[in-house]
Amino acid sequence: MLSKITVAPAPHIARSHSTQSIMLDVILALCPAMLAGMWLFHHFAVVLLIACIGSCMLTEWACNWIRRKPNSLDDLSAMVSGILLAMSLPPALPYWAAIIGSVFAIAVGKMVFGGLGCNVFNPAMIGRAFLTASFGTLMTTWTVPATMDAQMPTLRPDAAIATTQATPLAWSKEAIKGKTDASVVAAQRWDSFVGQVGGCLGETSALAMLIGGAYLLIRGTISWQIPVSALLAAAVCATIGFLINPARYMSPDLHILTGGLLMGVFFIATDPVTAPLSGRGMLIFGAGVGGLTMLIRMVGEYPEGVMYAVLIMNAFTPLIDRFCKLIPAGGKVNG
Amino acid sequence: MTQDRPIEVVPHPEAVAILLSQHTGAICKPLVNKRDRVTVGQMIGKADAFISAPVHSPVAGIVKDIALQSHAVLGRELAVIIETDPQADTAILPACDHFKASFDESAWSAEQICDAVRNAGIVGMGGAGFPTPVKIEPNPKMPRDTLIINACECEPYITCDYRVMLEWTHQVIAGIKLARRVLGCKRVIIGIEDNKPRAAEVLREVIGPAGEIEVVIVKTKYPQGSERQLIRSLLGRTVPTGGIPPMIGLCVLNVQTCAAIAEGVVLQRPLTHRVVTIAGRAIAKPGNYYVPIGMAVGDLVQHCGGLTDPAARVILGGPMMGMAIADLSTPITKTSGALTFLTRQEVTEAKFQQRQTACIRCGRCLTVCPEHLNPTRIAHAVKAAKMDIAQDYYLTACIDCGCCSYVCPAKIELTGYIKTGKVLLARQKKTIPS
Numbered sequence: 001m002l003s004k005i006t007v008a009p010a011p012h013i014a015r016s017h018s019t020q021s022i023m024l025d026v027i028l029a030l031c032p033a034m035l036a037g038m039w040l041f042h043h044f045a046v047v048l049l050i051a052c053i054g055s056c057m058l059t060e061w062a063c064n065w066i067r068r069k070p071n072s073l074d075d076l077s078a079m080v081s082g083i084l085l086a087m088s089l090p091p092a093l094p095y096w097a098a099i100i101g102s103v104f105a106i107a108v109g110k111m112v113f114g115g116l117g118c119n120v121f122n123p124a125m126i127g128r129a130f131l132t133a134s135f136g137t138l139m140t141t142w143t144v145p146a147t148m149d150a151q152m153p154t155l156r157p158d159a160a161i162a163t164t165q166a167t168p169l170a171w172s173k174e175a176i177k178g179k180t181d182a183s184v185v186a187a188q189r190w191d192s193f194v195g196q197v198g199g200c201l202g203e204t205s206a207l208a209m210l211i212g213g214a215y216l217l218i219r220g221t222i223s224w225q226i227p228v229s230a231l232l233a234a235a236v237c238a239t240i241g242f243l244i245n246p247a248r249y250m251s252p253d254l255h256i257l258t259g260g261l262l263m264g265v266f267f268i269a270t271d272p273v274t275a276p277l278s279g280r281g282m283l284i285f286g287a288g289v290g291g292l293t294m295l296i297r298m299v300g301e302y303p304e305g306v307m308y309a310v311l312i313m314n315a316f317t318p319l320i321d322r323f324c325k326l327i328p329a330g331g332k333v334n335g
Numbered sequence: 336m337t338q339d340r341p342i343e344v345v346p347h348p349e350a351v352a353i354l355l356s357q358h359t360g361a362i363c364k365p366l367v368n369k370r371d372r373v374t375v376g377q378m379i380g381k382a383d384a385f386i387s388a389p390v391h392s393p394v395a396g397i398v399k400d401i402a403l404q405s406h407a408v409l410g411r412e413l414a415v416i417i418e419t420d421p422q423a424d425t426a427i428l429p430a431c432d433h434f435k436a437s438f439d440e441s442a443w444s445a446e447q448i449c450d451a452v453r454n455a456g457i458v459g460m461g462g463a464g465f466p467t468p469v470k471i472e473p474n475p476k477m478p479r480d481t482l483i484i485n486a487c488e489c490e491p492y493i494t495c496d497y498r499v500m501l502e503w504t505h506q507v508i509a510g511i512k513l514a515r516r517v518l519g520c521k522r523v524i525i526g527i528e529d530n531k532p533r534a535a536e537v538l539r540e541v542i543g544p545a546g547e548i549e550v551v552i553v554k555t556k557y558p559q560g561s562e563r564q565l566i567r568s569l570l571g572r573t574v575p576t577g578g579i580p581p582m583i584g585l586c587v588l589n590v591q592t593c594a595a596i597a598e599g600v601v602l603q604r605p606l607t608h609r610v611v612t613i614a615g616r617a618i619a620k621p622g623n624y625y626v627p628i629g630m631a632v633g634d635l636v637q638h639c640g641g642l643t644d645p646a647a648r649v650i651l652g653g654p655m656m657g658m659a660i661a662d663l664s665t666p667i668t669k670t671s672g673a674l675t676f677l678t679r680q681e682v683t684e685a686k687f688q689q690r691q692t693a694c695i696r697c698g699r700c701l702t703v704c705p706e707h708l709n710p711t712r713i714a715h716a717v718k719a720a721k722m723d724i725a726q727d728y729y730l731t732a733c734i735d736c737g738c739c740s741y742v743c744p745a746k747i748e749l750t751g752y753i754k755t756g757k758v759l760l761a762r763q764k765k766t767i768p769s
Contacts, residue, residue, distance in 0.1 A: 009751030
């Protein structure tokens, strides 16, 4: 009986959560958005999700196998990356492009750095950036949600292109250029909230993203700093634009409801690995994400800026961490 | 739980092993030889250094050996092993009956109290084991205005201080009054957690309406029993990093230490016995026991009905900071407030099944750290043997509370790495031999 006694460093008890349970929480929080995607885009959503999740997990397994490392699929981080990538792609993107993006996301975005916990950039955003650079047209082809049109477009590329529409942010860009009025987007306020607009698979429905984000905040899976400071920064920037010229710049609530901002602040920017450690650092990081997104949307050439905003701030994370070094409770030590 | 189990006197075992290092400071030299006869309370080890405390025999008997014994912290350390002589030995009972509400500390001068505390070998019984006389002796460089009595248990599972407050109330108050007399403090505060309302009530009753001693209720949270955290909760003041409470005019004493002071000064009885909480699901009879210091953990296990079947871990101390021991001959010391016996289930849920992953930088360890440190940065610096970075992030300011390891979802032994780092650092500076 005594031989069963073990020794280990203190503490001898621990909270029951784990890396796996945190990832599972994120997956659960993404469920409303996944269901909304399936409701809006039918089989497009299913094909994209299966292609991204499958190839992300397969790539992670293969990379571990090549490096003779233990299998790390059970931490579910590859699955989260797969879902996030699928959610940030245009619904009609061909499955082969999604697979290329997934392989790049995991292999180059994560595994070359050493796997979970070591990557500098958000893997899903790396995959999406790669696809944007490689397949520009496919990545800006927005399918009309099935709920809006009696005829659901088929998977055939020509058919998909035939039934596309501009996203609210594309309209916003046109308004900024002076070709139309920002009130065009304002008319789509309710549709943007439930998701009946063109856009990426997961980001069209603001409602689904808010439900997921609230779940993560209530569960304590993500801390409040990044979403709050990012949304505040975005709202401030949008308000300034709106006050200057409401005909060209749309109102802050529309900026928050449309595009990938909500998904970005709740699911992408809060990826702990690529965000700063301290609360103060998170506030700076979030403000950077919100501010850069609005800068790209309102001044830049692209209609949407969440992806590049997150990637740019990811690069600043080590710097922010160093800048926000914690001061011990008892104060700094002299000398 | 054990909070409703009265303190039970444990009969003396056949042999005790009195470790010569049970405190912070210089290790004692043995004052007795092999085959010497010793009496109850006889001083058997002493060091001349200022920061040290003598050790005494809790039993009457014959010195069998002076040999190395398992020590929970230091590995192996010299101990005086005494075989109890049943003819000569007498049972030692708690001294609480000698103290009444009418206790008057002015019968003793400050010097008398200091000498008595020094001779009785009293050390901080909450866990750190810092010699008490050094703490209470007048020091013109660091005048102290407030005496804080730490009546918060150090950790979950531990209830010995709670029982002492309930059952030895007069003795504890007598000890507080004696300490106050030496220190000359104007203000005395007893800080007690809000999960011990009965103890607070009993203390207030004994103190009476005069209100010379304040009883302040603080929130029950871990690590409230850590002196730095308790000071912050009570006074909103912060002990400087790397500093000690007297630097900001405070003296913090544990309740059992106060009881020992009363016993040492009034009855001239040295510190040879203490109350130990035996807790956890893996022991047949958990409770609070009055144990001779030097009794082997194994003997105590036998007295408490033995281990139950799925016993997985024997911890000298509580589940958060206690040392897991493999050798049941390890003796109880002056600082052993608890022995925790955890079953596999109690540990398993969190520790055995879940695989360790890489740090996902979630920052939970930073959020919970009561000293506002960056545990993951320090731990990973230690892991990579980059001691300069670890020091830069205030490795030595860590209080070893274990909160970071407790919340870590990646199951990284952050506290373990940080403790290792402190030992490595001490070796680099050659303050301890490698």
